[in-house]
Amino acid sequence: MEHTSRIPEFYKLSVPERVRAMRERGLLSDEDYRALATGEHILKAHRADKMIENVIGVLGLPVGLGLNFLINGRDYVVPLVVEEPSIVAALSSAAKTVRAAGGFEVESDDPLLIGQIQVVGVANVAKARARLLQRKNEVINLANSLHPNMVARGGGARDLEVHLHPAPTEIGDMLVVHLLVDTCDAMGANLVNTMCEGVASLIETIAEGKVFLRILSNLADRALVRAKAVIPVERLEGKGYKGSEVRDGIILATDLATVDPYRATTHNKGIMNGIDAVALATGNDWRALEAAAHAYAARGGRYSSLTRWYRGEDGSLVGELSIPLKVGIVGGTQQSNPVVAVNHRLLGLQSARELAEVMGAVGLAQNFAALRALVTDGIQQGHMTLHARSVATAAGASAAMFDTVVERLIESGEIKIWKAKELVAELEGMSQAADSTLAAKHAEPLATGHGKVILLGEHAVVYGSHAIAAPVPLAIEARVKEAHEGVSLIIPRWGVEQRLESQAEQRRSFDRPIGMILEKLGLAERPMLIEVFPQIPRAMGLGSSAALAVAVIRALDEHFKLGLSDDELNDLAYECEKVAHGTPSGIDNTIATFGRFLLYRMGEPPVKRQLSVPAPIPLVIGMSGVESLTAKMVARVRAAWEKSPGLYEGIFEQIDSLTLQGVKAIESYDLEQLGELMNICQGLLNALQVSSWEVEELIQVARNNGALGAKLTGGGGGGSMIALCPESPERVVNAMQEAGYQAMEVTIG
Secondary structure, three states: OOOOOOOOOHHHOOHHHHHHHHHHOOOOOHHHHHHHHHOOOOOOHHHHOOOOOOOOOOOOOOEEEEEEEEEOOEEEEEEEEOOOOOHHHHHHHHHHHHHHOOOEEEEEOOOEEEEEEEEEOOOOHHHHHHHHHHOHHHHHHHHHHOOHHHHHOOOEEEEEEEEEEOOOOOOOOEEEEEEEEEOOOEOOHHHHHHHHHHHHHHHHHHHOOEEEEEEEEOOOOOOEEEEEEEEOHHHHOEOOEOHHHHHHHHHHHHHHHHHOHHHHHHHHHHHHHHHHHHHHHOOOOHHHHHHHHHHHHOOOOOOOOOEEEEEOOOOOEEEEEEEEOOOOOEOHHHHHOHHHHHHHHHHOOOOHHHHHHHHHHHHHHHHHHHHHHHHOOOHHHHHHHHHHHHHHHHOOOOOOOHHHHHHHHHHHOOOOHHHHHHHHHHHHHHHHHHHHHHHHHHOOOOEEEEEEEEEEOOOHHHHOOOEEEEEEEEEEEEEEEEOOOOEEEEEHHHOEEEEOOOOHHHOOOOHHHHHHHHHHOOOOOOOEEEEEEEOOOOOOOOOHHHHHHHHHHHHHHHHHOOOOOHHHHHHHHHHHHHHHHOOOOOHHHHHHHHOOOEEEEOOOOOEEEEOOOOOOEEEEEEEOOOOOOHHHHHHHHHHHHHHOHHHHHHHHHHHHHHHHHHHHHHHOOOHHHHHHHHHHHHHHHHHOOOOOHHHHHHHHHHHHOOOOEEEEEOOOOOOEEEEEOOOOHHHHHHHHHHOOOEEEEEEEO
16 A cells, blocks of 8 residues: 555544554554554553653653655654644644645754853953864864764764853853764764763863853754745635635734744744654654744844745745754664654654654644634634543543534533533433333343463464363453444454455455355345454454354354354354464364363364363463464464474474373362473473563563463464462562553453
């Protein structure tokens, strides 16, 4: 699919659908997709604790995407971290308008940062200034010797300037030495401060004075970004306004910001709304950017607008922004905060200078959006719907009533939380009454497919060995409803809402097994809505695909009165597992169907011996956050087995022996022996190369915190692990969560 920042109706998609859309367009790698889909990208408290002092938690802010940006002929999807409604929507709309006119043109200076060395107590400042300039190469060479790696990357101290400042106090006139440093892709504050400290003694000697302050300046006016947009007047038409009226209104509003600091402050704040959001998303110091921008806006002695909007020779609207932007794409913040790293990859940046140019385009776009709204509907009207959405969320409006609450808030003119709560209570009362009536008339139970864990035997079970598996108190539920046309599938928690393709060759993902089920049952031509309600996390090795198949088949059986037996249902679910995983063992669908603690072995017929457990077995499930792609792992093991059959069959035999010993340990409730067998089995699974570093970390955390045994469960390559915790399940769960993973206590048996 085309790599583009133009994604129509992106705002209508659910969050999971947006993330998938980004991956499908090549804007997200599979690794970043998994991180966003599972929440792995979110900064965890243990990482935050290493970033600043006295950490007690982490504050979350929305990460949105500015779409439609075309900058210097290249498409950008721009990550924005901001809590204020309307900024993301306004930016994307403005970028769309500019995109249609050819996009933004942006240029930038070399990323120079200024270090200042203050010299006082100089007898003759004019002579000292001359001596410093004569020996500036000596100072520059000393500064560069302090950071040879920066010089090797093409950066380092570039020049030296000396400024004379008349004394405001009795101390006397001051010399201020400016060391101009190219910090390449780093923000460079610490680097410049180190250089200033390092050359201070030499400057004292040359100037025959005393160095006092030596520190960088955040007024990065040697790292200017200049952005430009040219918008034909006809593209400004809309909302009852002629294009020329909008153009002239924007120019007139800018004229006020040019001469009036009260207006200029708000005008420039709007520019920084966009730039700050990109700075936060990319781990840059937004405070430094703010300080530099506002100081630059006052460079002429009076605070003024950072942008200039004027009428072009052909009557078009021309906008220009000039602003200092010294940013970085490498450094501690970028490396320690996972979401920042994802955002950098999303932008596809090659240099810090490129990031500064993107920020310049964003600042100009935000200014255009604000001015266009101000001179047409007015800024308040532009905010009303988005503000109403925020208020509805704060009032606890559910997804089902959300749009209704927003509409009624706007109609009432009282966009307040108290009003939203009134509307929520009113709609909930109506909904409960309607639900009671419907429940009495159309009660339809939910069909269930059980989730599972494998205690011993995964992968070897595919080659005829035994495996022990048990249902867990996690399930997938489904129901079928009548529809007017076609077959629709909705899985709200997983962000799935789609129409089943009628042609089998066009089906993907969920379409394939469900389409096969309908064809096998003779229901492919029957219109219906299939609703699925999963409690099992997707692709975490807990049997979600089999549980989904069983739940859907049961729902179809109940709705259409098919009279399927459990064995028939299990056989059909096994066919679904073949579609999903290639060569499954049949254990997942068997547990999903029968929901019993089993010793299982493939065969005709398969062994399905129910185990007798004296008491519930306490486990902790730890989830790695990385999708477990069972088909991929099964294929990897098969390829290795085909290459070295004797070696791998020996491993399978050892796993089989462990599993049969595990039966005795379970039925005699010898948990210490069971834990030891789990640990040994994990070693063999690791030898099969189906583990992952996340799973191994979880296993180590579990063992360090009292687990008798711990191993992966399911296909591996990510997914989940299980820990046997008869004494301290809460401690193990807490330790896993502190390490940044999701975990839960369960009992089986």
